[in-house]
Amino acid sequence: AQSVTQPDIHITVSEGASLELRCNYSYGATPYLFWYVQSPGQGLQLLLKYFSGDTLVQGIKGFEAEFKRSQSSFNLRKPSVHWSDAAEYFCAVGAPGNEKLTFGTGTRLTIIP
Amino acid sequence: DAGVIQSPRHEVTEMGQEVTLRCKPISGHDYLFWYRQTMMRGLELLIYFNNNVPIDDSGMPEDRFSAKMPNASFSTLKIQPSEPRDSAVYFCASSPRREAFFGQGTRLTVV
Numbered sequence: 001a002q003s004v005t006q007p008d009i010h011i012t013v014s015e016g017a018s019l020e021l022r023c024n025y026s027y028g029a030t031p032y033l034f035w036y037v038q039s040p041g042q043g044l045q046l047l048l049k050y051f052s053g054d055t056l057v058q059g060i061k062g063f064e065a066e067f068k069r070s071q072s073s074f075n076l077r078k079p080s081v082h083w084s085d086a087a088e089y090f091c092a093v094g095a096p097g098n099e100k101l102t103f104g105t106g107t108r109l110t111i112i113p
Numbered sequence: 114d115a116g117v118i119q120s121p122r123h124e125v126t127e128m129g130q131e132v133t134l135r136c137k138p139i140s141g142h143d144y145l146f147w148y149r150q151t152m153m154r155g156l157e158l159l160i161y162f163n164n165n166v167p168i169d170d171s172g173m174p175e176d177r178f179s180a181k182m183p184n185a186s187f188s189t190l191k192i193q194p195s196e197p198r199d200s201a202v203y204f205c206a207s208s209p210r211r212e213a214f215f216g217q218g219t220r221l222t223v224v
Contacts, residue, residue: 032211043117043204043215051211090156094211099144100169101213103156 002027002093006104013081014112021076021107023065023091032094033074034101035065039087047089050074061085086111117216119205125222131193134219137186138207146213147180147190148204156204162188195223 003026013019025031032051036044048059055067065076074091091104118137126132138145146161160170165182173180177196182188192199202220206213 034212036215043217044206046212046214049212099146099161099163099208099210100158101146102158105155 002031002095002102004091004093004102004104006089006091006107008107009105010108010110012110012112015083016080019076019078019081019085019109021089021091021109023074023076023104024072025074025091025093026072027093027095029096030069032096033065033067034092034094035059035063035074035076036090036092036103037061037087038090038106044090047076081109081111083111083113085109117205117207117214119203119216119219121219122217123220123222125224126195128196128223129194130223131191132195132199132221132223134190134203134205134221136188136190136205136216138188138205139209139214140186142207142209142214144208144210144213145182145188146204146206146208147188148206148215150202150204150218151200159190192221195221197223199223 005024034049035047038044047063048057050057050067058064088106088108090106092101094101120135147159149157159172160180162182180190200223202218204218206215
């Protein structure tokens with residue numbers, strides 16, 4: 001069974017600074033990997049996804065993530081955060097042939113001026 | 114498309130009452146998922162359907178919970194009888210395959 005770990009519960013970043021949110025997964029083969037963002041009182045919005053191919057994927061809102069098989073990681077990055085990026089971020093893993101997604105516990109991002 | 118539509122957005126009910134949550138998936142999506150989100154347990158998959166057929170209901174916490182998908186454009190999640198520990202945000206999501214699109218959620222409070 002697949003699993004996801006997001007080791008950081010809460011991260012605070014200054015506006016304009018760079019950001020990296022960590023995600024580690026457990027799965028026997030190459031998984032499908034996703035990052036979702038949730039603003040307060042809202043549903044989850046897909047930021048980006050990885051299925052295969054180029055290990056650096058670009059998403060919406062200026063986010064990118066890199067799949068590193070050797071580290072079982074799929075970290076989310078943004079070069080310069082904006083106050084509107086404050087939200088909860090979830091990493092999720094899926095498996096080919098199985099539509100179930102397993103979500104991490106989330107990382108809450110706070111942006112300070 | 115309007116996205117995944119859930120109703121109601123908020124529901125407050127008394128313990129022991131029946132609660133029905135509704136979901137309209139995105140047209141053309143073959144998969145429908147029901148998730149529950151709580152502070153203690155995070156996002157949990159309760160059940161999912163493929164072409165209106167339940168595929169995996171192993172996440173349904175107990176017999177008080179039931180879900181149906183009578184057609185491709187409608188699904189319900191029912192709790193009967195409801196208990197305070199059922200208080201959570203319930204999300205419906207639909208998928209054409211491999212990526213899920215979420216609704217806004219229903220915040221359920223059982224008092």
